[in-house]
Amino acid sequence: xxxxxxxxxxxxxxxxxxxxxxxxxxxxxxxxxxxxxxxxxxxxxxxxxxxxxxxxxxxxxxxxxxxxxxxxxxxxxxxxxxxxxxxxxxxxxxxxxxxxxxxxxxxxxxxxxxxxxxxxxxxxxxxxxxxxxxxxxxxxxxxxxxxxxxxxxxxxxxxxxxxxxxxxxxxxxxxxxxxxxxxxxxxxxxxxxxxxxxxxxxxxxxxxxxxxxxxxxxxxxxxxxxxxxxxxxxxxxxxxxxxxxxxxxxxxxxxxxxxxxxxxxxxxxxxxxxxxxxxxxxxxxxxxxxxxxxxxxxxxxxxxxxxxxxxxxxxxxxxxxxxxxxxxxxxxxxxxxxxxxxxxxxxxxxxxxxxxxxxxxxxxxxxxxxxxxxxxxxxxxxxxxxxxxxxxxxxxxxxxxxxxxxxxxxxxxxxxxxxxxxxxxxx
Amino acid sequence: xxxxxxxxxxxxxxxxxxxxxxxxxxxxxxxxxxxxxxxxxxxxxxxxxxxxxxxxxxxxxxxxxxxxxxxxxxxxxxxxxxxxxxxxxxxxxxxxxxxxxxxxxxxxxxxxxxxxxxxxxxxxxxxxxxxxxxxxxxxxxxxxxxxxxxxxxxxxxxxxxxxxxxxxxxxxxxxxxxxxxxxxxxxxxxxxxxxxxxxxxxxxxxxxxxxxxxxxxxxxxxxxxxxxxxxxxxxxxxxxxxxxxxxxxxxxxxxxxxxxxxxxxxxxxxxxxxxxxxxxxxxxxxxxxxxxxxxxxxxxxxxxxxxxxxxxxxxxxxxxxxxxxxxxxxxxxxxxxxxxxxxxxxxxxxxxxxxxxxxxxxxxxxxxxxxxxxxxxxxxxxxxxxxxxxxxxxxxxxxxxxxxxxxxxxxxxxxxxxxxxxxxxxx
Numbered sequence: 001x002x003x004x005x006x007x008x009x010x011x012x013x014x015x016x017x018x019x020x021x022x023x024x025x026x027x028x029x030x031x032x033x034x035x036x037x038x039x040x041x042x043x044x045x046x047x048x049x050x051x052x053x054x055x056x057x058x059x060x061x062x063x064x065x066x067x068x069x070x071x072x073x074x075x076x077x078x079x080x081x082x083x084x085x086x087x088x089x090x091x092x093x094x095x096x097x098x099x100x101x102x103x104x105x106x107x108x109x110x111x112x113x114x115x116x117x118x119x120x121x122x123x124x125x126x127x128x129x130x131x132x133x134x135x136x137x138x139x140x141x142x143x144x145x146x147x148x149x150x151x152x153x154x155x156x157x158x159x160x161x162x163x164x165x166x167x168x169x170x171x172x173x174x175x176x177x178x179x180x181x182x183x184x185x186x187x188x189x190x191x192x193x194x195x196x197x198x199x200x201x202x203x204x205x206x207x208x209x210x211x212x213x214x215x216x217x218x219x220x221x222x223x224x225x226x227x228x229x230x231x232x233x234x235x236x237x238x239x240x241x242x243x244x245x246x247x248x249x250x251x252x253x254x255x256x257x258x259x260x261x262x263x264x265x266x267x268x269x270x271x272x273x274x275x276x277x278x279x280x281x282x283x284x285x286x287x288x289x290x291x292x293x294x295x296x297x298x299x300x301x302x303x304x305x306x307x308x309x310x311x312x313x314x315x316x317x318x319x320x321x322x323x324x325x326x327x328x329x330x331x332x333x334x335x336x337x338x339x340x341x342x343x344x345x346x347x348x349x350x351x352x353x354x355x356x357x358x359x360x361x362x363x364x365x366x367x368x369x370x371x372x373x374x375x376x377x378x379x380x381x382x383x384x385x386x387x388x389x390x391x392x393x394x395x396x397x398x399x400x401x402x403x404x405x406x407x408x409x410x411x412x413x414x415x416x417x418x419x420x421x422x423x424x425x426x427x
Numbered sequence: 428x429x430x431x432x433x434x435x436x437x438x439x440x441x442x443x444x445x446x447x448x449x450x451x452x453x454x455x456x457x458x459x460x461x462x463x464x465x466x467x468x469x470x471x472x473x474x475x476x477x478x479x480x481x482x483x484x485x486x487x488x489x490x491x492x493x494x495x496x497x498x499x500x501x502x503x504x505x506x507x508x509x510x511x512x513x514x515x516x517x518x519x520x521x522x523x524x525x526x527x528x529x530x531x532x533x534x535x536x537x538x539x540x541x542x543x544x545x546x547x548x549x550x551x552x553x554x555x556x557x558x559x560x561x562x563x564x565x566x567x568x569x570x571x572x573x574x575x576x577x578x579x580x581x582x583x584x585x586x587x588x589x590x591x592x593x594x595x596x597x598x599x600x601x602x603x604x605x606x607x608x609x610x611x612x613x614x615x616x617x618x619x620x621x622x623x624x625x626x627x628x629x630x631x632x633x634x635x636x637x638x639x640x641x642x643x644x645x646x647x648x649x650x651x652x653x654x655x656x657x658x659x660x661x662x663x664x665x666x667x668x669x670x671x672x673x674x675x676x677x678x679x680x681x682x683x684x685x686x687x688x689x690x691x692x693x694x695x696x697x698x699x700x701x702x703x704x705x706x707x708x709x710x711x712x713x714x715x716x717x718x719x720x721x722x723x724x725x726x727x728x729x730x731x732x733x734x735x736x737x738x739x740x741x742x743x744x745x746x747x748x749x750x751x752x753x754x755x756x757x758x759x760x761x762x763x764x765x766x767x768x769x770x771x772x773x774x775x776x777x778x779x780x781x782x783x784x785x786x787x788x789x790x791x792x793x794x795x796x797x798x799x800x801x802x803x804x805x806x807x808x809x810x811x812x813x814x815x816x817x818x819x820x821x822x823x824x825x826x827x828x829x830x831x832x833x834x835x836x837x838x839x840x841x842x843x844x845x846x847x848x849x850x851x852x853x854x
Contacts, residue, residue, distance in 0.1 A: 008612040008615050024645065125586050160555070162589060162591060162595055163560075182440065183437075200759045220446075315735075
């Protein structure tokens with residue numbers, strides 16, 4: 001259903017580097033690239049890995065057809081030899097990394113790509129595009145899930161994001177624990193439950209609000225949600241119950257002071273005998289607004305702009321760095337204080353109770369084993385072949401368990417340091 | 428080359444509304460929907476329309492194939508009658524709007540969609556996804572172009588955005604006046620000039636920096652750009668000129684205090700006789716960082732994260748609202764103070780000197796003509812058929828002229844009110 005070709009979704013310089021490396025013979029050197037972040041977005045206590053499975057699926061289609069090769073050759077991006085190399089390109093290396101839904105912290109090696117320089121450097125831009133976007137959304141969404149305290153969240157932000165980013169945002173939000181998305185492509189591609197009933201336009205289209213409600217109930221039954229704030233909310237609720245009866249599943253309020261309106265609406269619904277009718281609120285909700293509604297009689301939250309834009313952190317700041325060449329650790333000098341070269345192996349250390357205490361990362365070696373260590377890396381691609389990957393539902397459950405395992409401070413919405421200390425042991 | 432199908436890139440509720448409206452007979456009512464914003468992002472003085480041509484191209488492919496219809500029917504999103512309606516869906520209405528590259532302000536009717544309720548409401552989500560994303564990027568990019576004061580900008584943020592959003596961001600940045608993008612798909616799809624030479628990984632791959640530079644110059648010639656900050660910048664510049672000679676086109680610095688480094692680099696290059704070698708700087712540049720480098724000997728800026736994430740405003744806040752049903756002006760009551768229903772006609776008023784003074788918007792009528800008025804709306808789609816649209820180059824020039832026409836305060840980067848007052852005259 002989604003057939004965009006990924007070959008050219010990359011930066012010009014990846015291909016000029018390949019051209020030069022093919023010419024000088026370094027293209028075949030065995031390299032290790034790692035994806036990590038130097039810092040979390042300001043005040044964030046954890047990151048959430050998301051997008052890796054989506055990336056691996058895109059990489060299966062990463063081949064250059066004749067048109068693409070011709071474009072690159074004709075515009076002088078690559079020379080003839082590189083054009084020939086591209087026309088038979090298949091990634092034949094290994095990709096290992098943190099599971100989707102895993103937490104990460106500054107320095108966590110969330111993806112490790114091993115192969116020749118040329119085949120690995122070609123993946124840089126696409127890898128970062130997918131992981132930076134999806135992980136940013138997942139982290140914001142996870143905070144909203146925490147703020148919602150078990151109440152259901154619906155992702156409805158498609159209109160505030162690029163049309164394809166919207167689909168990926170729906171996936172990342174669901175991974176983070178949202179219950180539904182409004183995005184139909186996300187339903188079709190990933191099997192995510194979709195939801196939606198009507199907008200204000202539907203009410204305005206009709207001669208009056210009762211006519212609109214009657215039409216909606218006729219089409220969707222009483223298990224629908226009626227949007228009651230087009231004109232006057234109290235009258236809207238009376239109209240809704242008059243039309244649908246107290247068996248109406250839910251009303252939605254999309255504007256105004258949601259705390260006050262939720263209370264008034266609950267009282268009014270109860271007074272009309274609609275004690276089981278749910279209240280859904282939406283309208284510029286972020287994790288803080290959701291948290292502020294915790295004591296109100298709200299049953300479900302619709303989140304839009306904030307979740308699809310990462311709630312202030314629209315990109316995750318992940319980088320893709322060369323850390324090993326032919327077994328030799330390499331590092332850009334200006335980063336030497338902060339960055340350690342070499343392929344890393346990571347474990348998360350836990351108390352016997354199961355609470356995570358720290359992340360241990362060892363360059364060109366393995367951490368000394370401790371009884372409650374959990375290895376954080378798993379294979380994604382082996383010798384060019386994708387291995388069996390967890391389902392989205394499994395990744396969702398993995399994140400839920402990870403969030404239970406961290407110290408409780410990690411779930412606070414307020415700004416703070418990373419929840420777990422990370423120790424990086426150099427080679 | 429890009430063949431993603433747009434049919435399901437939409438919200439669930441658009442289709443449930445169509446289902447209900449088809450059932451009750453309101454689906455065929457003639458409606459007018461308008462796209463506008465209630466407010467600009469905090470402190471922004473203007474918005475930039477971008478994405479409309481891209482939207483119209485997507486709409487040409489907005490058809491539901493058998494698989495898509497089956498998904499919607501089998502999951503219960505639509506009933507049989509709606510499934511049948513969708514299987515022959517073609518938009519047959521009109522779309523008019525502001526030109527790409529046009530400035531807009533709160534209330535500006537940047538897109539007007541006319542047709543039956545069902546055919547128009549179906550376009551809501553996709554329309555907003557495209558316009559909200561592309562306009563957000565274009566507005567941020569335009570501020571960077573102003574800050575760069577005629578120096579060339581390269582967009583290199585693909586890795587910090589969803590992989591398809593990155594292509595649209597490259598397009599919007601070019602429309603706003605950037606000179607190049609790193610994104611190859613943007614080059615292939617839109618003919619935007621692409622640029623790129625090498626990353627730090629290329630230097631680290633080689634046994635030493637001179638070997639890397641020699642390889643790059645051998646492959647790309649002296650008209651390349653050498654990245655000189657992998658180890659020590661001064662030594663990097665010496666190595667670059669030693670390898671390429673003073674004819675080297677440019678060096679790039681991607682880290683550190685760019686103001687100081689640019690000065691030192693210029694002095695060093697000049698002392699080596701490389702007086703014509705350009706200096707390109709990059710690394711977390713936004714409009715403020717670019718403005719702060721105005722006095723430094725910088726020749727070109729590379730902007731990444733800030734431009735592709737809208738520099739603090741990743742979405743434009745545009746909404747798609749029903750304003751007319753069968754000629755009757757409609758408006759959601761809670762907005763009555765701020766919003767006027769009815770189809771709007773907009774002109775920009777100017778002094779005889781050409782300086783814009785205000786925007787006049789009349790609901791269900793036309794503004795009294797004045798000598799220096801410029802109509803702001805143009806046809807995009809007429810009776811379902813796209814009309815000839817401006818090229819990206821023409822849109823780029825249009826924005827350049829628009830930015831010249833507004834009062835100079837409008838170009839200030841500091842927070843302020845919208846540059847032009849907007850008068851909306853109700854029906």
